[in-house]
Amino acid sequence: MDQTSTSTAALKPKDYKSDTKPVWCPGCGDFSVLSAFTKAMAAMQLDPERVVVISGIGCSSRIPAYLNVYGFHAVHGRALPVGIGLKITRPDLTVMVAGGDGDGFSIGGNHFMQACRRNVDMTYVVMDNQVYGMTKGQASPTTEPDWERGKLTPHGTRINPFYPLVIALASGANFIARASSNDPNGAARVITEAVQHPGFSFVQILSPCITFRPEQRDWKKIVHPAPVVATADPAVAARRLMTDDNFFIGTLFKGERVPFTPEFEPRAESAHELETAFRMSA
């Protein structure tokens, strides 16, 4: 690494953690995701000051303050554009965006698709618990249509759930994976792979909310590793998604699309040359 760190000793996961105590409920899957983040950063030996984690609003979006890196806790649904603006102008940084299923797929749904299309070199981690936890228990875009305990949808949403991996693939994300908070080491490996893969990487992490969806405790029994290796062929990935039961864990797709990397090297000196276009040649 050419960036000199403040310490020559190897950084450990705890070096990436801040002193701020999470607001999360006991048993929340997001604790494990936080741990996966710090493990991944330590595995890559990233300089904490050269990492930025950006989030929107929701329980999981609280994560930047719990890390000892630069962070931006933005408004609901708009974390991805913040990340894109930062990465385009500061390609030297490792930019990660994190949040929940409501933030990313409902209010921020269009930004998700457009970020996949734009393919800027950054990693987007969605902690998916199929519920709005911060507002205390409403259905989210990934909630099953017949879940009747949502306080705004007492008869179930009766609408089709959002299918993030399919949308990501169809929209052009360059790396698509699913992980589980029940396996923080596995999740850390996937995050590492995602950060290292060029372009826009999308990682869905199944992260139970046992407060509002206690039945999600069973996820640890349901998740199972995907029996195949990642493909670079979108058609193969699409066929696999046809038989996905939403609980396959692993990397589905590692594409070869060229990331969006516009040249950005601000120069001040030639600003006055722009005037010549307006000058009248009398």
Add this chain to the structure above:
Amino acid sequence: MEEHKDRASSSISIALIGSGGAGVMTAGSMLLEAAGRAGLFGIMTRSAGPQIRGGEAAAMLRLATFPVESHDNEFDILLAIDWLNADRFRAEIPLGTQSLIIGETDAEPPQAFTDSGARTLELPLKQIARETDGGRENMVVLGVVCSLIGLPLEPLHQVLESLLKRKGQAAIDSSVACVDSGAAHTGKHQGSYQLSLSSEKQCDLWNISGNEAAGLGAIRGGVRFVAAYPITPATELLEWMAPALEQVGGILVQAEDELASVNQLIGASFGGTPSLTATSGPGLALMTESIGLAVASETPIVVVDVMRGGPSTGIPTKSEQSDLNIAIYGLHGDAPHLVLAPMSVADCLFTTQWAIHLAEKLQTAAIVLSDQNLGQTRAIIERPADVAFVSGRSIQETPMEGYQRYAVGGNGVSPMALPGTAGCQYTADGLEHAPSGIPSSRAEDHRQQLDKRRDKLVNHDYGDHWALIEGEGEFAVITWGSSLAPVREARAMLLSDGIDIRIIAPRLLLPVQPERMQQALAGVTGALVVEQSHGAQFFHYLQAFYPQKFEFMSMAQPGPLPIRPEQVVADIKTRGKY
């Protein structure tokens, strides 16, 4: 009217109208450029129907021997290539008995125009064009106008050569022939609207639109990142900036919507790059939540709103000053921010550049309220002066033990650490926070940060740039933005009657400057508030923030009709009891 003749020698107003592809906008632009090359000042505004291509269009020009910023009370020459739907421009093109209406032979001008008592002249425009191989009527029209106003053809020939170079010599030759031929057909009318051309050439004149001027101001101010979504009438600002930014190593990103564009600015600015976007009312409405984020997280951004008729989709192609309320009051919570308004095409450059400087220096969001009238007006102006305002953000450049991003104290501006600075890691937050940036819902933290964000703006010394103040009279006209130009013309007209009024036009609308306003209003006993909005938004703003012992009077007119100088004069004479 004696007065009209006097004024006519130094200023001539010309409207060119035609429908679908008649080329009146091209002809208008060429005329403006030629006048500039001849050392004249001028403006050209455009008006068009809602059609994407085709449809009725009007190029409205005013050429003068002195710098002009607004249209006159009447047009001297109305020249139509055809009269299809021309009556739709009746209100925008006022004529008088001294005006001349020119149209195609045997094509009756609409009664809406002839009712003014203007004289009429018929010319065989089509036939003249046909006499030249590849000839076009809009070029004939150019020749006619030049002959009427006594503008030498040489500068126009030069303009044709440079603008038609791509189309080849044949296109240039036929256009030149049409121009010359048109000029030869005016007969006794030749020179009847003679402009007194100065033998002294103006040395450094620019041909620029308000939107381009704002773009140039942005780049001069240090902006290197723009994210935007196209919207009328701000699009040209963005289209000018896209290649211009590349020249200075910056970039423009076309985002998926205004929600994305404003948040991309916040990301880029968090990384240290001065960032700006341009939009119009509907886009500003979408952006407001995140403008609040920029305020709360103290991330500098600049949003230029090129206002158009509202509410909702409103009148996208035409001007109105009706986004003042949303700019001032549109953010939720107590969110002190900057609102600035340019007051001329040239001032679009200065005010935008100043806005960037202030946003960067004070680490907040700035909204610049331009409008369609300024943005899409093309003008011949003197080269705007260079100003020293560039981004000057306070940066924490070195590692610091116990760094607090939102530290309180001092002037309220706390140094910002940029990602890459070791030991200063923090999380910027739209949640209320403690000085460290850690979210806090404690009353003390909220109060402290609210004070910090207010005080840093209120305590800054904005200097004399806060407003334009002219005149000494006891009767004041308070106005803003593009309404200033007709008010200034009105003042000149009143001065010739021996009446002096005082003009106050704030460039800085937020934070308000009560002491400076009080000083500006010293000795004033009555004031008329002139603005282009139906709801008298500026009038109510002044009443709220600058209450006086006397009562403000309101002259509020919705767009798209421009405010005319004589309207202002009449209003002042009545209300000011002159």
